[in-house]
Amino acid sequence: MHLENLKLTNFKNYADLDVDFCPNINCFVGNNGVGKTNLLDAIYYLSFCKSFFNPIDTQNIRIGQEFFAIHGRYATFDAAQNGQQATVSCIQKRNTSKQIRWNKAACKSISEHIGRIPLVMVSPADQSIITGGSEIRRKFIDGVLSQTNTEYLKNLLTYIRILDQRNHLLKKFFDNRYFDEKEISLWDEQLAHYGEQLLTARKNFLNEFAPLFIYYYKMIAGDSESPSIKYAPTTDDDTPLLPQITLNHQRDATALYTTIGPHRDDLILYIGQFNAKKFASQGQQKTFVLSLKLAQFEYIKQLCGTAPILLLDDIFDKLDMQRVKQLLLLVGSDHFGQVFITDTQPGRVEAIFGEAPHLQHLIFSVENNTLN
Secondary structure: OEEEEEEEEEEOOEEEEEEEOOOOEEEEEOOOOOOHHHHHHHHHHHHHOOOOOOOOHHHHEOOOOOEEEEEEEEEEOOOOOOOEEEEEEEEEEOOOOOEEEEOOEEOOOHHHHOOOOOEEEEOHHHHHHHHOOHHHHHHHHHHHHHHHOHHHHHHHHHHHHHHHHHHHHHHHHHHHOOOOHHHHHHHHHHHHHHHHHHHHHHHHHHHHHHHHHHHHHHHHHOOOOOEEEEEEOOOOOOOOHHHHHHHOHHHHHHHOOOOOOHHHOEEEEEEOOEEHHHHOOHHHHHHHHHHHHHHHHHHHHHHHOOOOEEEEEOOOOOOOHHHHHHHHHHHOOOOOOOEEEEEOOHHHHHHHHHHOOOOOEEEEEEEOOEEO
């Protein structure tokens, strides 16, 4: 599957845009602040029904306007839709719910749409996967699984809803100065049931994902380093989740929130025996991020049977020309599908494509809210 055409109305800095793309590499070049990343974000919206950067949809409406609209036309080549086209629309009006349409039919829920258009985004913000808190690493796992496992996404959304209700009850107990074991046990049972499903899926995922991550890390950095990933639960693997939640009532009552469970777990990245968050150099951290994202691409491709669209936002910064060339040759190979790249240096990508004319590509100059 690849994006043939993108239309934007009142999205961020774009009042009106209509552009066609090639099925291989598409480059947006221009100075900082001209809207290159906004184009990637619009493409991201069509896959995930949300912005990669700003969770408040109405803040992505162009200043002074009442709505934004993003329309994408895709070419599909899988067995079920051989040579067909699919259209996706995402429309957000002020003071109304967001509308998602697939082939002009309204989607009943966001979960119904996620996974239809596999996509992987690589951004400077991804550095926080290494340096940030545990919630960012959980979000990474949940994001990959949600694209490839519809049941996992449903369980995750249900778990979050139950967790919110349980936390609300803990605050209610505190405000009213009492604790009702029977009342909270009803939420304990549900939380444990869906929590077990999430834990099992995450551990199975890491068993398959970790070798892919190590493969790409060594492809980038060579064999001199020994990277690994470990899942770090807040609970005991050898004990069912429900009794652990029950035994934790007093601690939860004091903290006013649920202190153990998959919503508190972490993913630890190692170089040898050392935690990459604390001891990896900037270059090693960047290698970790690229390896995680390329492994994400590979994992989704293997499960979905199609190459995800790959968005590379300003990733060439601090990479020498040889590494940039190697990365472009890698993502331009037949193994990958459609790629969108942003860069501030037109001459850099033009020089590389000049040396590799076999790579099908388009270069768009972004300036004054237009593409040339």
